[in-house]
Amino acid sequence: MAEIDCLDSSFEWIDLDFVERERTPQFAIQVGIQLHIAGLSLSNTKQYLDTLGVERSRTAIHNWVQKADLQPDSTASPDQIAVDETVIQVNDQRRWLFAAVDPQTNEFLHVRLFQTRNAGTTMLFLDELRDKQQVDDAEFLVDNAGSLKAALDRLGLRFRVEKHGNRNSIERVFREVKRRTSSFSNTFSNAAMATAESWLQTFAVWWNRCQS
Structure with a gap:
């Protein structure tokens, strides 16, 4: 299943506690995170947000993913x-x-x-x-x-x-x-270990949503 097929309007899985004085509407941050993790490059995610009237840089979108600090979480007890x-x-x-x-x-x-x-x-x-x-x-x-x-x-x-x-x-x-x-x-590109790991953990959260 392509992750892009999992896109929906539900954003409860994206915690925005990190947002303080962010000038971007919260829904746009959630859309940006979801689109990038679902498969769009930072450039294409930026272009999509532009169509919503939200002009933010690729760096800003990248930082949203990092600051969200999403972690795969499961209450299952697998055999x-x-x-x-x-x-x-x-x-x-x-x-x-x-x-x-x-x-x-x-x-x-x-x-x-x-x-x-x-x-x-x-x-x-x-x-x-x-x-x-x-x-x-x-x-x-x-x-x-x-x-x-x-x-x-x-x-x-x-x-x-x-x-x-x-x-x-x-x-x-x-x-x-x-x-x-x-x-x-x-x-x-030019990513630190912590940055790469954070992206992978966020991807894991998104992947888990696609399996449900």
């Missing part, structure tokens, strides 16, 4: 969780994207971006996942990555090595993330 990591390019640098996905719904449960992949970052990701979700009774689906298996074993969490089946859900998610991050040169 299985697909966990994996993949490399993406951020400002011509290789960075590691860690993600946990509910294979029954294809929804993100947690997503983080790290400079490297090692035992420490893997443990940190899983600890944060446990803090956010009810996962202790879930079965984790992993590939043959030694760091993931070692970390899950150390935490006393059940896991199973699976290359296909329900674990395909996270592969589909990663393919879409890579498509999106490579589509727009202005998404991660």
Whole structure:
């Protein structure tokens, strides 16, 4: 499903607590965030807002996405969780994207971006996942990555090595993330790690909406 197909007039998922003296109407900020995350480049999002009589820069739209600080949130207690990591390019640098996905719904449960992949970052990701979700009774689906298996074993969490089946859900998610991050040169151009991670977490919120 293309994310642009998920566009609607509902903006309750976009918290505008960060807005203080913003001169832009709140509905325009919400539309701008939704359009950019749904697939429009910053330039095209700016052009659309212009048609609404709201003239703001690409930088302003980018800042709205960052300041909204959206995070994937779920109250589900999945029986299985697909966990994996993949490399993406951020400002011509290789960075590691860690993600946990509910294979029954294809929804993100947690997503983080790290400079490297090692035992420490893997443990940190899983600890944060446990803090956010009810996962202790879930079965984790992993590939043959030694760091993931070692970390899950150390935490006393059940896991199973699976290359296909329900674990395909996270592969589909990663393919879409890579498509999106490579589509727009202005998404991660000259981007700091925190900026890229914030965009990815906001994208995860939008992706989850598209699955419902």
